[in-house]
Amino acid sequence: MKKPTFKPYRLPSGGWGSVRSVREILQREGVLASAGIALTRHNKVDGYQCNSCAWVKPATPLPFEFCENGAKAVAWEITAHRCTPEFLAEHTVAEMREWDDYHLEQPGRLTHPMRYDAASDKYVPVSWGHAIEEISRELRAVADKLKGTVFYSSGRLSNEASYLYSLFARLYGNNNLPDSSNMCHETTSVALPASIGQGVGTVDLGDFAHSDCIMFFGQNPGSNSPRMLHPLQEASQRGVPIITYNPLRERGLERFLNPQSPTEMLTGRETRISSQYHQVKNGGDLAALTGICKAVLAMHDERKSAGGDAVLDEAFIAEHTHGFESFADWLRRQDWDELERRSGLHRADMESTATVYAGSNAVIGIYGMGLTQHQAGVETVRLLVNLLLMRGNMGKSGAGICPVRGHSNVQGQRTMGITEKPELFPLDRLGQQFGFEPPREPGYNTVEACEAILKDEVRAFVMIGGNFARAIPDHGQMEPAWRRMRLTVNVITKLNRTALLPGEISYILPVIGRLEIDRTAAGQQVLSMEDTSACVHGNRGVRLPASPHLISEIRLLCELAKLTLDPNPRVRWDDYMRDYAEIRKEVGETLPDSFYDYERRMWEPGGFQRDLPVKRREWRTKSGRAEFVTPTGLDEDMDMPGVGHEVLRLMTLRSNDQFNTTIYGYDDRFRGINNIRKVVLMNRSDIDRMALRVGQAVTLRTVANDGVDRRLPGMIVVAYDIPIGCIGGYYPECNVLMPVWHYAAGSKTPAAKSIPVTVHSEDDTVLEPQMEYATG
Numbered sequence: 001m002k003k004p005t006f007k008p009y010r011l012p013s014g015g016w017g018s019v020r021s022v023r024e025i026l027q028r029e030g031v032l033a034s035a036g037i038a039l040t041r042h043n044k045v046d047g048y049q050c051n052s053c054a055w056v057k058p059a060t061p062l063p064f065e066f067c068e069n070g071a072k073a074v075a076w077e078i079t080a081h082r083c084t085p086e087f088l089a090e091h092t093v094a095e096m097r098e099w100d101d102y103h104l105e106q107p108g109r110l111t112h113p114m115r116y117d118a119a120s121d122k123y124v125p126v127s128w129g130h131a132i133e134e135i136s137r138e139l140r141a142v143a144d145k146l147k148g149t150v151f152y153s154s155g156r157l158s159n160e161a162s163y164l165y166s167l168f169a170r171l172y173g174n175n176n177l178p179d180s181s182n183m184c185h186e187t188t189s190v191a192l193p194a195s196i197g198q199g200v201g202t203v204d205l206g207d208f209a210h211s212d213c214i215m216f217f218g219q220n221p222g223s224n225s226p227r228m229l230h231p232l233q234e235a236s237q238r239g240v241p242i243i244t245y246n247p248l249r250e251r252g253l254e255r256f257l258n259p260q261s262p263t264e265m266l267t268g269r270e271t272r273i274s275s276q277y278h279q280v281k282n283g284g285d286l287a288a289l290t291g292i293c294k295a296v297l298a299m300h301d302e303r304k305s306a307g308g309d310a311v312l313d314e315a316f317i318a319e320h321t322h323g324f325e326s327f328a329d330w331l332r333r334q335d336w337d338e339l340e341r342r343s344g345l346h347r348a349d350m351e352s353t354a355t356v357y358a359g360s361n362a363v364i365g366i367y368g369m370g371l372t373q374h375q376a377g378v379e380t381v382r383l384l385v386n387l388l389l390m391r392g393n394m395g396k397s398g399a400g401i402c403p404v405r406g407h408s409n410v411q412g413q414r415t416m417g418i419t420e421k422p423e424l425f426p427l428d429r430l431g432q433q434f435g436f437e438p439p440r441e442p443g444y445n446t447v448e449a450c451e452a453i454l455k456d457e458v459r460a461f462v463m464i465g466g467n468f469a470r471a472i473p474d475h476g477q478m479e480p481a482w483r484r485m486r487l488t489v490n491v492i493t494k495l496n497r498t499a500l501l502p503g504e505i506s507y508i509l510p511v512i513g514r515l516e517i518d519r520t521a522a523g524q525q526v527l528s529m530e531d532t533s534a535c536v537h538g539n540r541g542v543r544l545p546a547s548p549h550l551i552s553e554i555r556l557l558c559e560l561a562k563l564t565l566d567p568n569p570r571v572r573w574d575d576y577m578r579d580y581a582e583i584r585k586e587v588g589e590t591l592p593d594s595f596y597d598y599e600r601r602m603w604e605p606g607g608f609q610r611d612l613p614v615k616r617r618e619w620r621t622k623s624g625r626a627e628f629v630t631p632t633g634l635d636e637d638m639d640m641p642g643v644g645h646e647v648l649r650l651m652t653l654r655s656n657d658q659f660n661t662t663i664y665g666y667d668d669r670f671r672g673i674n675n676i677r678k679v680v681l682m683n684r685s686d687i688d689r690m691a692l693r694v695g696q697a698v699t700l701r702t703v704a705n706d707g708v709d710r711r712l713p714g715m716i717v718v719a720y721d722i723p724i725g726c727i728g729g730y731y732p733e734c735n736v737l738m739p740v741w742h743y744a745a746g747s748k749t750p751a752a753k754s755i756p757v758t759v760h761s762e763d764d765t766v767l768e769p770q771m772e773y774a775t776g
């Protein structure tokens, strides 16, 4: 391991640093020479869809429509390294549990189906036939099918596989379909329908070109959706103000050098991204947004009383919305001192945002995990919508709300019926189509699945993609409970920690990735995915599968369904796995409004957009209008003890070198942190006040009154440009500190962006002091 260093990164996002980073990973994965061909098909019509983030795939792609992190995700999948039965014969599961997330995935792609052998504590090879037969027998044997079996998936699953998986669960007898989005944009799926009657964002790439103001709350495009920097760069060059609220000064939101522009690369001419940058406290957005709305309202009131023009879009509010008066009354009652204290900002900051907002005619509001992963996340997202509604920034060109989705097909997966909420999918139609009575009982979301596992109520857990046990809160409680389950099935492509927590019967079932060629008796098959702007695209694999022993997720699901479920002539599993177009036909029947002529339209440049009623100002809420929410308070974390001198608020972050629980390396280039992940970012004055030293090891302890001791030792203190009282650490290492009950009200998205902790000095383990520390 190289020596950790902390040194402010002076360069822009993108640029040569990005080129170097891509080269390094392609080299390390042994695919430097061969990756080029794959990457030219990246995000192209008739190519494959990036397996990293869900950012929009344009109709006229660049010659290289990929970014640094997309290239890393591709290298990760097409790696030359293999995790073979021989490798797994050399290491016990207990031994591998000692490895960190990075080292677990280093052996490379899994090549064979494997079954856990308790006697040797090793995974041993098994035939697909045996695996599927035993799993189906176990699934049938679960006594309480409604409560005893969980079908998890992570948001990479294709539309086709997602549709079949959700059908499988409902034919089996439950809606226990938690997915990664429960930990992510579930807050969006609750907030937006309540506010505007539509569960997904309203903005597409065309809107970026017509917007005249962009606002960013808690999303980090430089690392998590880097291709988004292209439309942002264009906007900035057009003079569009970009206003950011984020506790950290994220480089991607400050400046960008387009690695795809030879001129920029040679001249080093970078683009400024944000025109205003406000380092709000984590958890302070509810107050900050209230301040902005209050200032807009005050401007309106002032101008009207002076006989001037309205600032609010009064006609829009009257015709299209409901609840404005009560919201306005509430705003007038809010106290600036309180708003300043809670947001950590000055009144002038919020007022300057309001001034720019009020002077713009088409505003986009963008947000990510910084808003969704809080106890009051739902109200906060709704407050951002309120702000947009005040000036009619909804259902018109260049304006709208833009949640930036995470996994590459997390949105499509939900569209295809992977949801624990029965009301989100047309179950009546599904029942008619396949001649059965779908279960109506709400299923488990992620948190509820955890609670049921803790109570030993879950007997069988099927996981298609993802790393559930690592992504969830409360590892200390969850890991022992996980091992008490009877059956755990891991449909994955690389080793991860969840697979190393075997239940009584446990399988690793490796599958074909989406970049790979999937051939059936009917020829090469294609898949489809939906991006964050609700556009659906075709996907065609370009590489041979990592091993001849892999099968597709679809084939696996169909084979399993045939043995597990009662025969039903209307569900044609054999046809589906032979020809995936047969699945798309069924989708078209279940969701005719958006998926008519699916087979053809998915190959249109830019994909086809699902029907988005808000685009034509149609509001599918109860009142038939857009709803202004009146917040219940300003406290973003109602279940937290007051943050003060002792208690700090921890936000868990992604580095630039990871995709969720997949750790590509130990660097976080833009934040100037290298060769280490176990760090805690602290404000210098908190470090001094608590008599800590930079470079020192500390233990973090969660402050909670439930009698559980949650602690994380060995964290190294780094002085960082972060608001006082706020600290940062990396996910998933910090998840051990998150109580499972600390989640967003209404959506149960774990509140990963604010965990109350105390910091305790560990004797004198100090890193060598020759490092420089990032001070921003």
Ligand SMILES: Nc1nc2c(c(=O)[nH]1)N[C@H]1C(S)=C(S)[C@@H](COP(=O)(O)OP(=O)(O)OC[C@H]3O[C@@H](n4cnc5c(=O)[nH]c(N)nc54)[C@H](O)[C@@H]3O)O[C@H]1N2
Pocket (backbone or CB within 6 Å): 052, 053, 054, 069, 184, 185, 217, 218, 219, 220, 221, 223, 224, 225, 245, 246, 247, 248, 250, 280, 281, 282, 283, 284, 285, 367, 368, 369, 370, 371, 404, 405, 406, 407, 651, 652, 653, 654, 656, 658, 659, 660, 753
């Ligand atoms: N390379 C890469 N790409 C990814 C992923 C990845 O891990 N790696 N993950 C994918 C997934 S599944 C998702 S959901 C997305 C996640 O992408 P993001 O939504 O960007 O999620 P995070 O990186 O967790 O945090 C986002 C930002 O929120 C800020 N923040 C933290 N707390 C607060 C707060 O209280 N208020 C405000 N205003 N800001 C706050 C942080 O400083 C950070 O800049 O990215 C997707 N894309």
Ligand SMILES: Nc1nc2c(c(=O)[nH]1)N[C@H]1C(S)=C(S)[C@@H](COP(=O)(O)OP(=O)(O)OC[C@H]3O[C@@H](n4cnc5c(=O)[nH]c(N)nc54)[C@H](O)[C@@H]3O)O[C@H]1N2
Pocket (backbone or CB within 6 Å): 153, 154, 155, 156, 180, 181, 183, 184, 185, 369, 373, 406, 407, 464, 465, 466, 467, 468, 471, 472, 491, 492, 493, 494, 495, 496, 511, 512, 513, 514, 553, 652, 653, 654, 659, 660, 661, 662, 731, 732, 734, 735, 738, 752
């Ligand atoms: N503290 C904290 N916790 C968080 C978050 C946070 O910000 N802070 N973020 C949350 C969010 S937004 C999310 S989305 C979740 C992520 O939760 P998950 O989606 O469950 O986790 P990932 O790390 O994305 O899953 C990685 C695994 O997926 C498997 N995999 C990769 N590609 C494929 C494929 O093509 N097919 C199959 N079958 N398997 C594949 C690999 O084996 C790999 O080990 O974590 C959540 N947890």
Ligand SMILES: [Mo]
Pocket (backbone or CB within 6 Å): 180, 181, 183, 184, 185, 405, 406, 407
């Ligand atoms: Mo996510």
